Amino acid sequence: MTQEDTTNKIGKYFGWIAWIIAIGMLVFFFQELLDKQQNPNSSPTSYLSENGLNEVHLKRNKQGHYITSGKINQQSVIFLLDTGATDVSIPEHIADKLNLPRYNKYQVSTANGYTYVYRSVINELKIGDITLYNVEANINPSFKSDEILLGMSALKQLELHQSGNTLKLREQN
Structure with a gap:
């Protein structure tokens, strides 16, 4: 074999x-772009309303859902807002x-039919600077998602205002 070979x-x-x-760099770049499209609220920003209440503005994702990062008992999670839950x-x-x-275990009706869940309570739930305490929840063994459905047991404690592609969550007085 020669030097040239x-x-x-x-x-x-x-x-x-x-x-x-x-x-590899392209995959990394485009994966980050896709993640931002899936969850445009990965770092929700808090504002103070004119009443001095905490407010978080969420952007709707490409599928029309409001997904945001948050915390349950100081541990990071991803929420999918679901007013039907x-x-x-x-x-x-x-x-x-x-x-x-x-x-206790009990039966619920979901979009996929009936299933059994366990009752639970979340001590602390946070989205941005909004904090909710002692939130009723259920643990669903048949739900395989990596997102938590943020249902009405939490949302009823907030004021919601939607305008265009933005949803404002505000603490109640």
């Missing part, structure tokens, strides 16, 4: 490595990570 071979290897790195509904695998208590 070895140099060409090394050049081809570096060419392949450069392409792999370039593709009676309670905050937490997939079992997330409830296990959050060490949420389980109480």
